Amino acid sequence: MSAGRVGKKRSFTLFLAALPFVIFVLMFSYVPLFGWIYSFFNYKPALRLDQMNFVGFDNFAKLYSDRHTVLQVMKNTLAMSFLNLLTAPLPMIGAILLNEIKNGKFRKFIQTATTLPNFISWIVVFSLSYAMFSTSGGFVYTIMKQLGLEIPVIGLMGNADWAWIFQLLLGIWKTLGWSMIIYIAAIAGIDGELYEAARIDGANRFRLAVHITLPNLAPTFFVLLLLQISNLLNNGFDQYFVFYNSLVSEKLNVLDYYVYSAAFRTNDYSYATVLGMLKSIISLILLFSVNRLSKKLRGQSLV
Template sequence: MILKIFRHRELYLMLLPAVVLVFIFWYVPILGWIIAFVNYKPGISLSSAEWVGFQQFKSFFTQSSDYIYLLRNTLAINIGTLISNLFTAFVFAILLNEIRLRFFGRFIQTVTFFPFFISWVIIYSLSNALFAPSSGAINEMLVEWGILNEGINLLGDPQYSWGLMIALNAWKHLGYNSVIFIASIVSIPSDYYEAAEIDGANRFQKIWHITIPALIPTLIVLLILNSGWILNSNFEQFYLFTNGTNWEKIEVLDMYIYKYGLKLLNFPYATAVGIMKTFISLALIIVVNEISKRATGKAVF
């Protein structure tokens, strides 16, 4: 083992800065979890704070029913986002691969990749300009054409909140997510398609019997890796789209932690909720990996 490390010492030295950064910014902050177990107040030292044990964890489940709508919103939006992102990217990569005009295919890929670089601030501004109930361009057009009697409050009506978050995420990440599937398609040996063509297979049959089976392992790996992030939400997106009328259907765990931690300065409570979220996410990725291993024989670890 030592001899192997010495032989590849240059590679390990190149890796060292990344390992140090991950350790500093991902593992050292775990020491701050002690805040969840003490009655910490800003301005006092942790050593002088009163030890309260699991009191903050108990209060999350016993002193309020917040966890009901928080878990409901977080799971509904994030699971819907995961499924829609992977499914749309999966289908889009297959369709893009079937475009015979390569220039047109590259143009489409560039156009769909561009939204990934747009910030959520700009996306919210565009959404407001298009879908505001009284002044949005699309609502005004639909009312003017007589399709609607009044504009739809897409940004404020709670019944549209989940669908809006899922749809915007799918649109923003379509081009980015499809790159992995496109790379998997490119790695498929051309001999398979040539043999299928000799056997008389049409384009749809080649997609069904060659392309899709070759993409399934990639889909499973992405599903397992992303399942650990089910309880993590894009804070910037939810911070911008949450308002006084839709908060009950759009507030997720990350927004809840922000509210209690940085707005109400209840650091122990916010830290406790964050710890629970971390362990549940870890359990989810282990369970999904085990299910995949037993069902398909493919797993990440």
């Protein structure tokens, strides 16, 4: 069999292997875009498109009429996103520190303990938080009461002033170990001869981490940071859904939760579609802007 036929056969095999994933992306990422058409109608469930009232850009005009609420939602969304950007180096720092642990069993224990929270449902996280920080029998406030300390009337889960920080800390606890995995893999790919040469020159462990490990992780960190910037409007939904209450509603009403509320609490599906379109368009603009920035700074594009 000629080399050309072998190459074509291998390419066709790889194409067949990739085909299910391509179909999956098309079905769940592109076909649903047809639903954007409902933003121009007064959508009612169970009705055909030709049975709905065409309202044109009325649902888009509602964005302006509700601009105060929308601006507050965008403020909450961007605030949480920028706080997450500020903590973006933590997984890289954690991976470097984990790599410095020489005891293999202890290192595996730490890695497992920090990764497991990623697989815990946000509902369970809420239950744990309630057991810890509830003013009526929570562990923390029970200890404070036994120590004779003053217990606040409003607990941490209902304190609007600390809502962003509290959610940020919960997110770090839940995702830190999982986010470290890609950096641990990058560290494993660093040439060991670089460390040996540096040790011969008298470098200690701190200098090895600063002058070898950190520079080799910088490209990975930069790519992940740019991808995180392109997803500024994606805060997630589960976390804010379970922790949302009337006391912190002003701070936890992020874009994903606002879309859910518009669709399933007020039954305004058309307006929720407009909000989804706004999110997608802005995210697309951010992605291409970050891609251009990557090409300018690194000489390589992300997409």
